Amino acid sequence: MFDPVIVKMLAEGFLETLYMTFVSSAVAYLLGLPLGIVLVVTDKGGIRPIPWLNWFLGVVINLLRSVPFLILLITVIPITRFITGTTLGSTATIVPLVIAAAPFIARLVESSLKEVDKGVIEAAQSMGASPLQIVFKVMLPEARPSLIVGSAIAVTTILSYSAMTGFVGGGGLGDIAIRYGYYRYQTGIMLITVVLLVIIVQVLQELGMKLAKISDKRN
Numbered sequence: 274m275f276d277p278v279i280v281k282m283l284a285e286g287f288l289e290t291l292y293m294t295f296v297s298s299a300v301a302y303l304l305g306l307p308l309g310i311v312l313v314v315t316d317k318g319g320i321r322p323i324p325w326l327n328w329f330l331g332v333v334i335n336l337l338r339s340v341p342f343l344i345l346l347i348t349v350i351p352i353t354r355f356i357t358g359t360t361l362g363s364t365a366t367i368v369p370l371v372i373a374a375a376p377f378i379a380r381l382v383e384s385s386l387k388e389v390d391k392g393v394i395e396a397a398q399s400m401g402a403s404p405l406q407i408v409f410k411v412m413l414p415e416a417r418p419s420l421i422v423g424s425a426i427a428v429t430t431i432l433s434y435s436a437m438t439g440f441v442g443g444g445g446l447g448d449i450a451i452r453y454g455y456y457r458y459q460t461g462i463m464l465i466t467v468v469l470l471v472i473i474v475q476v477l478q479e480l481g482m483k484l485a486k487i488s489d490k491r492n
Contacts, residue, residue, distance in 0.1 A: 279462065282449060287469055289363040290445035293435045294473075297370035298428045304375040305427075308334065309382025310408055320394065320404050334376040342373050342434050346441060366435060366443035374431050381423035385416040418489040425481020429474050436470060446470055 312330055315323040340348070346369045353360050353368040389412050397411045413420070436447030446466040454463025 283446075283462075283465060283469070286444070286446045286449045286466070290432070290435055290447070290470070290473070293363045293366050293370065293438075293443075293445055294428060294432045297367045297374060297431050297435070298424075300367065300371045301374035301378050301427070301431065302424070304371065305378025306382055308375065308379035309386065310412075312379060312383045313386040313412070314404060314408065320398070320407055330379075334379055337372065337376040338380070342369075342437055343440065345369060345373055346438060350441075361442040361444075363444035366438045366445070369438070370431055370434055373434055374427060377430065378423075378427050381427055382420065385419035385423050386412050388419055389415045418485040421481055421485040421488060425478055425485075428477050428481075432470065432473060432477070 308330060312327060312334075313319055314321050315327040315330075317324060317327070319327075337345075349369050349372055350360050352372075353365050356368050357365045359365050393411055393415060394407060397407050402411070435443070435445055436450070437443075439445065439447030439449070439451040442448065446469055450463045450466040453459040454466070
């Protein structure tokens with residue numbers, strides 16, 4: 274169980290899992306955050322209503338979110354191979370993780386921004402603020418605690434997705450759990466990977482909650 278080779282393998286899997294999770298989260302937020310903002314701004318009650326664009330984005334996001342991750346993982350293999358040159362390993366896994374997570378993040382951002390008091394937005398409009406100023410100086414700052422909580426949820430969801438990529442050789446703790454726990458019946462190694470994943474989730478959740486509490490101006 275605690276053979277140096279196994280310990281090294283678990284350590285590498287742990288680092289690969291963190292790498293996949295955080296890089297995928299960062300890239301997914303680069304896509305999902307703007308999408309969420311556009312969904313709110315172009316809504317019929319938004320500061321710049323564009324019904325057709327809001328409808329189109331909503332349909333695309335809902336379609337991507339409705340596909341189970343394992344099916345999506347297999348479906349986007351040609352895209353993964355085109356971008357990374359391979360379908361194996363932690364770097365290749367980032368592509369399907371981003372495709373799966375970006376729509377989810379867009380909905381989280383949309384939900385957070387819609388919690389902002391409309392009176393604050395109307396006050397900014399009455400003072401002549403432009404849509405960009407309202408978004409970046411009013412909506413995002415006001416929604417910061419909710420956005421941080423949403424980011425903690427998104428990162429832990431991406432972490433769970435990364436574990437599933439082990440079925441196609443995606444690397445990380447999920448790959449170790451499947452190769453040793455499922456195929457070789459070495460339940461001890463599988464239990465260790467589960468414990469490590471639980472620890473990562475708990476740390477991320479606690480960190481997210483504390484940051485949200487610190488950023489909440491109402492406290």
